[in-house]
Amino acid sequence: MRSWGPWAGxxxxxxxxxxxxxxxELKAWGRNDVDEVMSHFxxxxxxxIGPSYPRLSHKDAISKLMKAFFGRGTCVELEIRHLAVxxxxxxxxxxxxxxxxxxxxxxxxxxxxEVRDHKITAWREYFHPPSES
Numbered sequence: 001m002r003s004w005g006p007w008a009g010x011x012x013x014x015x016x017x018x019x020x021x022x023x024x025e026l027k028a029w030g031r032n033d034v035d036e037v038m039s040h041f042x043x044x045x046x047x048x049i050g051p052s053y054p055r056l057s058h059k060d061a062i063s064k065l066m067k068a069f070f071g072r073g074t075c076v077e078l079e080i081r082h083l084a085v086x087x088x089x090x091x092x093x094x095x096x097x098x099x100x101x102x103x104x105x106x107x108x109x110x111x112x113x114e115v116r117d118h119k120i121t122a123w124r125e126y127f128h129p130p131s132e133s
Contacts, residue, residue, distance in 0.1 A: 018115035019083065022090045025113075025120065026078040034070050038063050042119035049125040062123075073100040078109075088115045098130065105130040 021040060028036035038059065041047075047062045048055040056062050076097040084091045090113045098105050107130045114122035 016118055017085070018088045018090050018113070019085045021115045021118060021120065022092065022113050023080075026080070026094075029075045029078050032070055032075050034063070034066050037066055040120050041123075042116065042121045045119070045121050045123065047123045049123070050127065052129075073098045073105075076104075089113070090115070096127070096130075100130065 025040045041059050043059050046057050079095045082093040092111050094109050109127040111125040
């Protein structure tokens, strides 16, 4: 595990935690800004959100899927319920709130996210399918 900041041989501008990167990512989802969402991913990132979707490798492939996600609906909020951090790994339970086909949909998500050099290198999630609320 790598620590950030002057105490770890970095500079004062390097002390951005894995948690801060993931929180910034979730805010970008809430703004429905695919370019901002993708700006947090490493070029060699992996994206795995369960058996209903392909496991993707590399930023370009992930970007195509993100464009499809945001093309199908509007993300209202990714609401954090619980969050735990162990170095460069963030574990999060949340509720995703979207508008799909003009209707509000909410579903629970549990995820594990890995961050290296201020970028998301792994995004793994487990969730129940969306339900109307």
